[in-house]
Amino acid sequence: MSLDYLIPAAFPALILAHFVALLSPGQDFFLISASAVRHGLAGSRFICLGVALGNGVYIAIAILGWSGIRDSPQLFSIIETLGAIYLLWIGIQLLRSQAGDFVTGDSAGHAPSIRRQLISGLNSALLNPKNALFYMSLMTVILGPDATLAQQIFCGLWMFATVLCWDLLLARAIGLQRVRKMLGQSIHLIERGAGGVLAALGIGLFLQSGR
Template sequence: MLLQFMTAVGVLAVLTMVPGPDMAVVTRRAVASGWQDGLRTVGGITAGLLVWGVLAVAGLAAVLAASATAYTVVKLAGAVYLVLLGVQALRQSRRDRAQAPAAAVAPPRGNPWRTGLVSNVLNPKIAVFYTGLLPTLTPAGVPPHTGMALLVLVHTLLTAVWLGGYVLLLSKARAFFEKPAVRQGLDRVTGVVLIGFGLKVATTQP
């Protein structure tokens, strides 16, 4: 049982470290607004994972994963949200270029915790992940609901540690990222990445 659990933790750790929309959202917040807002964004993301975890344990996420209509609605809503975040970043890069080099750069709009929460809750791939993969990782001898709840908590903890550490690492180099040219470039890159993730989400199948 212990070996199965450690294997499950290893799989979740690898999946957590794969770059995705969460990392793009966190990068923009941490660099533009500081590590505090970056960590608040991480808090929203982990809260979103817990929401999906509760739905998965309750069986509701399985309904979403099995319903083409429900999946499509959530998928398109998430895609639109990511594209809007990307467009916001691109517009900010244009405003930064128009400002004097020494002018202060306005932080991204919106509550960072809510931004993290919404970007995660509107990601239906989490529902598929929790209902499709987690049951296969649950150690033998553990009740299915208990095993899934435990793995959801592990995944949430791994996400918080990974993204939280990433935010603190970015904060060490914030002086570099605050340079106007670097900020403009970062806004352009994160904007394109977020739009790309939005389009990817919109075209993926369950």
């Protein structure tokens, strides 16, 4: 089987556009970072999986050619509003972080449950309708109409794997014991900072959805 069967000519451009987007800190970045700083990789790896699965849903939607979110302003507005509420809630929780409640030892036993992590990651990705528009744009503008279903699926799997690996790498780097120990005295400030950013994103999204 020729590689051309799976890899479209525009694949390098797709990789570049997708990775540049990953480098831009967004709500997923701050959610993963805050959890990794406090709980290490044990408390954030399934958040990473949830984020990747949420992205995977929108990638699948883009491959199937479903444009209901883009073409339905009411549906788009509802998702934006729900996303804004979720970001505000997460932001408020992080803003309540207090000094002195961080243990520099192995805190894996106190990490959020797998279910809770997955739900947090899924919510963060799915309640951001811009993810849907981003992947639709990649599939339609960069790959174009000539891309086969096999090529679209291959690109979709690549992007899913890239999101998962990048987020896990981020969580692993931030969750290193020496990094967490170094940041131990200021973790509550980091969490409050992340909470402020998430809350600001939520307020901005809420105002945008109300236009």
